[in-house]
Amino acid sequence: MTLQEPTPDGRFGEFGGRFVPETLIPAVLELEVEFRKAWADPTFRTELDALLADYAGRPSPMTECHNLSSELGCRLFLKREDLNHTGSHKINNVLGQALLAQRMGKTRLLAETGAGQHGVASATAAALLGMECCVYMGEVDVKRQELNVFRMRLLGAEVRTAMSGSRTLKDAVNEAMRDWVATVAESHYCLGSVMGPHPYPWMVRTFHEVLGREAREQSEALLGGPPDMVVACVGGGSNAIGIFSGFSDAATELVGVEPAGGAAVGRGVPGVVHGMDSYLMQDEFGQVLEAESISAGLDYPGVGPEHSHLASIGRARYEAVTDDEVVEAFQLLSRSEGIIPALEPAHALAWVSRERAALAGKSVVVNLSGRGDKDVAQMMDILA
């Protein structure tokens, strides 16, 4: 199977939908219409492709990890999204949405961010296209990702601290949605993952399919075909869905790796928050639980609806790793390959490292969704 377009009511199987206040319904309906038009318009596609190539630096390479492969006993490849401009895969989606927003006559980009990677990418796109940018970030994340806060401000964005609830990504989304309810006429909500109300999960996936296509071609060239396994970290799940999209029609096993403290698929039950029906960590009454992860980018109690669907039909499986395993994997890749990963994709590496016995002799592609510069200060404290 290839990944499907959602149903007209925005469902992937039983998951998805458009659970937003009435105020936002015209905006999400218009966004779907405008996205369809733009995606079918060669001018838009050419403009986006040019930006992805000449500004973001696509295609990103695929690197074979010879040292780590011999240590782990599998054949390990990394899709190098860390080498994109702004340091992660987030730029693919943001350039697409920013161009679309401009086409729709919006003057202001609104974003939420956890680790700051999506916030930095949004601020970057806004600077490039001459748009206003406002990024919501939880107070906890503002503290642990100081560097990215400074980068966003340097790029001309306003960073607003979300002080409600758990003061992490979940609450940044709440604040961004509240802002959007009030400013929907001029603002485009540049959502950073394959989550939220339809059409976001599908639109954001579409913008990230470029990395899956590249990875498939690169696998053909390096391996002579698709790998045995593709592994990616999952918070909302945008980098994972991007790379899964390139291999969903192959016999490749697809593995999403969640943090143990934010395992929506692993520990969640279906729930509705942030505009979507999806697996959600919640208590018996439906109150959303606070995720707890070393990685601000994965510190989220929900997951994109298409991942819930892929899990429920068994096309992808979802595993969890602990913070300690992540810290170890972070150092392992740095030492063995000279590549400092972000803490988020270090989850995928941690799972591969832990499961090395089961993976012996297999070809494995890990989506290295971002680089670790932003995490170095935090790691200095952890390793001190």
Added chain:
Amino acid sequence: MIGPVEAALRARRDGGGKCLVVYVTGGLGDDWLDTARAVAAAGADVIEIGVPFSDPVMDGPTIQAANDVALAGGATPVSILNALRDADVGVPLAVMTYYNIAFRMGLERFAESLIVSGVSGCILPDLPLEEAGPWLEVAADAGVEPILLAAPTAPDDRLPRICERTRGFVYGVGLLGVTGVRSELAASAVEIASRLKPITDVPVLVGVGIGTPSQAVEASSHGDGVVVGSAVVQRMVDRAGPEGVAELVADFRAALDAG
């Protein structure tokens, strides 16, 4: 069939008055039920009981803070609904909460527990028309009045579809934004009432951003009345006590009666 919420509001309207619906956060402090009774005695036609949710995206800082206090105090949907069972507040009740609370409990069980607790109406602000189908069916079967919101952003052809499906009243959203007191009434408050009034016989109430008695009078000039939330909840948060909250509600009632 007309339910208790709609009957009370129609009675007020047909008597030439303006309707007043007041929001009280369930589980906030030990005296929230006394507050609800005092609010009824002070002239509210219907009381909305807020059932706190962890992620209230339609609510501003005041109701968020009240939610957090209630949740930290151990309030749950079950504890609030149980407390309402024998409460005899004196006016029809509605709950306002978010869809996941109902979804998690199971829609049938949720509807049934409202009825058992003497709650007639239900407002779910993150459940738009596109997603409301299953809930509207369950609510109709159980005899719950599902109160739908109508936003200023809605195109003209959307409003009649909302008015057809709402029960109790149609909740006109007074402004582009979340709940909370504003220094001035938004022009959109009067506008949404004017757009709804000619197309429905269901009572048209405006809420969100109605913070003072004079704003309430202005906002109800083209509709049938108002919903007041954050201004009242602020008094609860400030521990004004049932009398202190009732005083404010009496001011709203008096202003609406004087026109």
